[in-house]
Amino acid sequence: MRGSWENTAPGLGWLAILRLGLVQAALGSIVVLTTSTLNRVMVVELALAATIPGLLVGLHYGVQISRPLWGHGSDRGGSRTRWIVGGVLLLALSGTAASATTLLFSSNFWLAISLAVLSFLGIGIGIGAAGTSLLALLASRTAVHRKPTAATIVWMMMIAGIVVTAIVSGAWLDPFSFSRLIMVTAIAGAIAFLMTCLAIWNVEKSTIPVEGPPTPQRLGFRESLTATWADRDARLFTVFVFISMLAYSTQDLILEPFGGLLFGLTPGETTQISGLQHSGILLGMALVGVLGSMFAKKKPMIIKGFIFFGCIGSAIALCGLSLSAMLSPLWPLKANIFLLGFANGVFAVAAIGAMMMLASGGDGASEGIRMGVWGAAQAVSFGLGGFLGTVAIDITRALTGDTPLSFAVVFGLEAGLFLLAAAIALLIKTPGQSRAADMPSAYAIPAE
Template identity: 50%
Template sequence: MTLSWVSILRLGLVQMALGMIVVLTTATMNRVMVVELALPAILPGLLVTLYYGTQFARPHFGHGADGGGRRTPWIIGGVACLGAGAMLAAFAVGLMAHSTWGGIAVAVPGFLLIGLGIGAAGTNLLALLASRVASDRQAAAGSAVWIMMIFGLAATGITAGMLLDPYSPARLLAVTAGVSGIALLFAVIGTWGQERTPAPVKPRANRKLAYRAAVAELWADPRVRGFTIFVFASMLAYNLQDLILEPYAGHVFGMTVGQSTQLGGMHHAGALAGMIAVLLSGTVLARWIVVPIRVWIVGGCVLSGASLLALAWGGMHASTWPITANVFTLGLANGAFAVAAIGAMMGLAREGDESREGIRMGLFGAAQAIAFGAGSFLGTAAADVMRALVASDAIAYGSVFAAEGVVFLIAAGLALSLNTHTDPAPAGDLIPGE
């Protein structure tokens, strides 16, 4: 039996819970370490890298839930682990004011718990959605839960910001504990009773495969392998610009800190608009026109690539280039393709004669998270290298944006090629066999 929209939105509370806690670790604690404690920016960067490093375990979390037949304990346990890690990290930040190395020693296991918690909860949340959301709702459902996550990020950032002034280590720990408690409550509300209704029955019962054997069997499927490579390429391109857009605005367009921050906000606003467009196309507008998932994915990748190439060109004409409109368009394309890709993930994850949604979604999620981590590093490293090699900041940054745009165009080609591995798909489907 498939999930109703009420049930889908309840599961969106779990995604919101993940965003609520993560924003404290990646934004608030990052700022405290660099500004209030005057520590090198590489320290929070390395700690976040630890989180990304744990994402290799995502397929393992999905495989464990596949074998046990229930995902709710993994989701609630993952959120609890995430909250515990966040509180340990907050305590570590306070400790750094007195002993830098002591604080780092405490922060390392904290950030490892953060990564493991996100992996366990996030993987099995998407697997639960994949197994129980109707195929014609997958892209819209992906949009809905991601919009709720963004709302959680924004609401927590604003509220925590007010509660943390004036800053003190005790305040940071108290706010983190409060947010973690609310997030755990949301996870319980979101998952309560969701698995009481039996999932659609698969033709065969799950075989008891060892983890490595299950991964090897999965990787042998050409569509799974091709889609995983597409996810990695597209998400790498998505994140390459994340940490260099605002420096580019300052160095090339002469924007102030406030102006470049607003520009980054325009990118997020565009992404939200793209997600809403996909949501509306799968709900309200579906009565009159059906936009296939493949159109959103391929179109979003192509428009993202074109927007990045335009951004690279615009730097050489900074005095007249409409950078705000350019960045908003980039965000629009990014948001549309990203949530449509989530919908396609859910479609492919539910395929097969056995209930293997967890390990499939874990494989895709690991590819996405690793690409995000690699993108953050490679984008900044490439910008630094190019600025050292050429005298023009516009050319240095522009070369990175242009390369990113090419990767997006390659990802669009990979998405188109997915249909060539098997029999033709039903009209409008990216993933055959839905």
């Protein structure tokens, strides 16, 4: 049985995990230019309606509902590396093409829109193919006790990629011109692609899944998807991901307006509180990574505890914001937002760690499609979250005519979603709780 596997190691070492974190950083570096920077350019420099970039960004989330298809392809293809490299290449090319459409809007609006739609479709597919396959590779080749820390490393490196790209590209974009935007985006894409190729080179070939040599996926896409959905814990986790990420993202577009309208903060000050929130997120992620590495080997259930208390902490922080809407400007807003970020960071990275655990809990050949199903749920909830948050504020303000009450209601609803997510998390069995006998018969692979 060993044969061609005798020169490989069972599982990823820390250096290999760091290298895969560089791939996630590359993904983040391209995404920040195509969602944040390009969004601003379309609204300010091109004077387009904010709805246009909003719909384009929503499109890149919406197309990621196809993640199960890409995940299944990497399960059957025998090489996740090809999907990761190909996805990043498509993402880099599509991001550059999206930037290039800015040259067309003034001369041919409908051609520019058509090309922008195609570009953002490519962005979504590239993220889905590369991101799903990357997480599937991590899930199958990382020892269980290392998964919480691996999730922390990968996600913190993605944030680092976003921050570094934003700072460096921001400096190179001035004095601004559309041609300079295209050049910066193209260079960032080329660097991200080369970094991906170097980072992932030989990682997959030099390791095998922690459970042994990889099992080939012999089920078709529909059968594999049905088998995944037949697994009680995979199904529950999909619902958990959708609800928790909906709660997580709903405050994205309303938090800074909240600080300005009710606390009288300037644009610079609201940007600072956003940075404070992200500082809390990083601290929460780091805590999960450190404690996970210390205790997960002996107590794998700790990851479930992080998810539960992260969701509860997020709900408490949102209840505080709901109360602060009625007590502004006396409420300690900065401390409240830091607490929200910290709890968000704990729950988010713990959920990724649990995702990696559950992905390898099936038949040994379904990590890709499982990650695809959960990635699709996350992408759809992210796409809906920011939009629904703004809609909910507008509707409650129209019905009540009371801005503080409107924010209080919406933050309260978000807290309720986090409480619901915490309750669902308690029902999910982690691999330490589950037994192979619990797996549905649909996962059985027929013998050759």
